[in-house]
Amino acid sequence: MTRQIPSLTRRRYASPWRTLGVRASIAISLLVTAFALLWFDRDGLKDNIDGVVTFADTLYFTMITITTVGYGDIVPVTERARLIDAFLLTPIRLFIWLLFLGTAFDLLLKRVWERWRMTRIQEGLTGHVVIAGFGKNGSTAAAELLRLGLPPARLVAIDCTEEACANARDLGAAVMQGDASRDELLRAVNIERAERLIVSAGRDDTSILIVLSARKLNPTLPIAVTIREEDNEDIAHNAGATKVINPVAVTGRMLAEPV
Template identity: 75%
Template sequence: MIRELPHLTRRSMASPWRMLAMRAGMALSLLAVAFCFLWFDRDGLKDNLDGVVTFADTLYFTMITVTTVGYGDIVPVTEKARLIDAFLLTPIRLFIWLIFLGTAFELLFKRVYERWRMKRIQEDLCNHVVIAGFGKNGSSTAERLLAGGLKPAELVVIDCCEKACEMARALGAAVIQGDASRDELLEAVRIGQARRLIVSAGRDDTGILIALSARKLAPGLPIAIAIRNQDNEDIAEAAGASQVVNPVTVTARLLAEG
């Protein structure tokens, strides 16, 4: 049985609910414009039921005209009213339908397409850099890699924190939120086809566990890991790390050399 892998995500340019609210506002504004023109020219309308066009009749006629329902109980009878219907209400009707179709595309078709696109990206990952842990060290490393010529499409980030994931998406990286020590997440980022794994988990035990999991899945993968406690450096190397970096030791060396 084939397991469905977790999905990658990228930054969204705008919130779907914000876009929906904006489009609903545009549609209501257009309806208001149409109603105002019909209300001020209500003498050009004829109500076949009682002959009187009231406020409710005008609102009713606006809605059925824009939605192209048209029951024939209220009709434009003067030339001016028909010109308003032809040159004002028809464009408004078309714009509103375009807004509705655009919203349906945004909320349904585009979301389905985006999931399909991210799945394709996920399946085609190769020769990419994976950063497990996007805290201060992980984000700084990503920025240096991108400044050094790494393409955002070649960067994949795994982190449990939603805020960290949002920061990674802002850089253009592909992101999976979750525990990087889990085999399924490492498989999801195609760790076996990765160019390099950088582990900056914030805790030595977590980082070492991630290195162990990655080494099991990708025996030849270069793994760089940040270790805080000097006593854990040998353990990290035994876990499969190709490069062990202790920020405290590095800082002390730089200060001593300076």
């Protein structure tokens, strides 16, 4: 069975459910305002069925007026009632419809648009830096790259955990959640056209496997990898890494230097 490749994502600035809640609150507030206006001026309305405009009639007329053009069973008959409908209820009606249309766009059309946009970004990735493993070392490397002037659009992060992916999105990077040792996922981030690869998977065996997979797909790609155990440094070099960094050894050498 073919495993599905995760989609490329970038930072989302607001939760869709929060946005939906805010818009629903605004719509309800506008409906309450419209009802209050009609109830205040209910004497300017005429019920062509029984001639009496009740609370239920006002509520019904509010909903019908806001959502449609009405059925003619209840109509404004005074000049003030018609002015209220023209200059107060009509803007409310239009604003609520814009809210409905905007919500439909966000919940339906925007998802299709976002998938298409991410596909275009994915296809256009070239000369980018891929960071496999966005833990402490990977995120620190990303922050340093950005500080040195790398545009966030040229940064791609791969990690298995949602927390690490969220941190990468906050930096503006494109994110792929999954196992970076998989050939399919590395192809999905266009590793063949990447400028370089930084590997910091947290485990030496996983990091070395990522290096092997990337080297197979791109024989000339500069690859930097962090290795925890000194015995694995030669293995990482043999796997195809162009730079092997042992954080423990580096820290030890720095601590041993004269103060």
